[in-house]
Amino acid sequence: MSELQDYIKKELKALDRGIVATPDTREHLEAFAKANNGSMDIILMQMAMNYGYKIALENLKDYIS
Numbered sequence: 001m002s003e004l005q006d007y008i009k010k011e012l013k014a015l016d017r018g019i020v021a022t023p024d025t026r027e028h029l030e031a032f033a034k035a036n037n038g039s040m041d042i043i044l045m046q047m048a049m050n051y052g053y054k055i056a057l058e059n060l061k062d063y064i065s
Helices: 003-018 026-036 041-064
Strands: none
Touching: 003 041, 026 041
16 A cells, blocks of 8 residues: 555655646646647647646545555
8 A cells, every 4th residue: 555655645745746737736837828829739738637636546545545
């Protein structure tokens, strides 16, 4: 179980250091989407994927704790 917790911690830390920012909340993601008016769709898509992965990791972390 410790290995899984270490893996989750490592992955969450990597999301914070990525080239594309991982939004902290859904509201931050929605604010970016509204502000960019469709001009940076590839960035928005990556941010959304990062945010989804972050939610999944946090849910898994909560489940095993």
